[in-house]
Amino acid sequence: MAEFKFTYFDIDGGRGEVTRIALHAAGAEFQDNRLSFAEFSEQRGALRFNAVPTFEIDGEQFSQSDAISRYVGRLANLYPADRLQALYCDEVLGAYEDLTHFVVRTFGLEGDRLKEARQQLLDGKMTVYLTALEKLLARGGGEYFADQQLTIADLRSFVQVRSLLAGVLDHIPADFVRSVAPELADHHDRIAQAACVVAYYRSRQPGSP
Numbered sequence: 001m002a003e004f005k006f007t008y009f010d011i012d013g014g015r016g017e018v019t020r021i022a023l024h025a026a027g028a029e030f031q032d033n034r035l036s037f038a039e040f041s042e043q044r045g046a047l048r049f050n051a052v053p054t055f056e057i058d059g060e061q062f063s064q065s066d067a068i069s070r071y072v073g074r075l076a077n078l079y080p081a082d083r084l085q086a087l088y089c090d091e092v093l094g095a096y097e098d099l100t101h102f103v104v105r106t107f108g109l110e111g112d113r114l115k116e117a118r119q120q121l122l123d124g125k126m127t128v129y130l131t132a133l134e135k136l137l138a139r140g141g142g143e144y145f146a147d148q149q150l151t152i153a154d155l156r157s158f159v160q161v162r163s164l165l166a167g168v169l170d171h172i173p174a175d176f177v178r179s180v181a182p183e184l185a186d187h188h189d190r191i192a193q194a195a196c197v198v199a200y201y202r203s204r205q206p207g208s209p
């Protein structure tokens with residue numbers, strides 16, 4: 001087996017989370033290189049596009065979270081072999097990446113400007129994307145987004161919806177997803193119970209081997 005090193009922030013979430021869950025599901029040995037924000041600032045010059053996540057395979061560095069999670073998803077049987085189902089899956093990954101960019105644009109704003117930008121986000125892109133993603137879930141059959149089984153699209157939705165449900169972003173109400181796209185919130189609750197997801201978070205408990 002090749003030597004893997006995955007570099008991302010030392011957080012349980014964000015663009016690195018799908019790959020970490022999938023690496024665990026694949027039973028792959030890998031160096032989990034968790035950077036503090038200070039370490040990221042020091043090391044970013046050595047990272048492609050000066051960003052995380054990065055993934056190294058036998059010392060060769062790769063970037064782009066969705067490309068990495070597709071590679072690892074194939075290792076873990078969490079990526080469809082069928083071309084159309086893979087397209088279903090990729091469309092979801094791309095939509096969540098778009099949504100992430102719209103949210104990130106509001107970072108750094110403060111006070112009324114932040115409030116206004118977040119309200120625009122709720123009324124605009126957030127509603128558009130979440131309602132469309134809910135339709136993509138229905139297209140996949142309602143339980144999963146693609147392949148009639150768990151894929152990295154479900155994991156990406158789970159991670160992103162979880163952060164919205166946590167209500168950690170100012171002016172984004174914790175019940176927003178449930179009010180605008182309840183099927184996505186229910187999907188999140190189901191995926192949280194998927195065996196590989198439960199096993200991954202169990203492995204993150206202190207004292208776990």
Ligand SMILES: N[C@@H](CCC(=O)N[C@@H](CS)C(=O)NCC(=O)O)C(=O)O
Nearest residue numbers: 014015050051052053063064065066
């Ligand atoms: N399209 C890239 C985006 C990478 C990205 O923006 N990563 C963020 C962390 S989630 C980052 O490194 N931000 C720090 C910065 O750009 O200064 C991907 O999907 O990996």
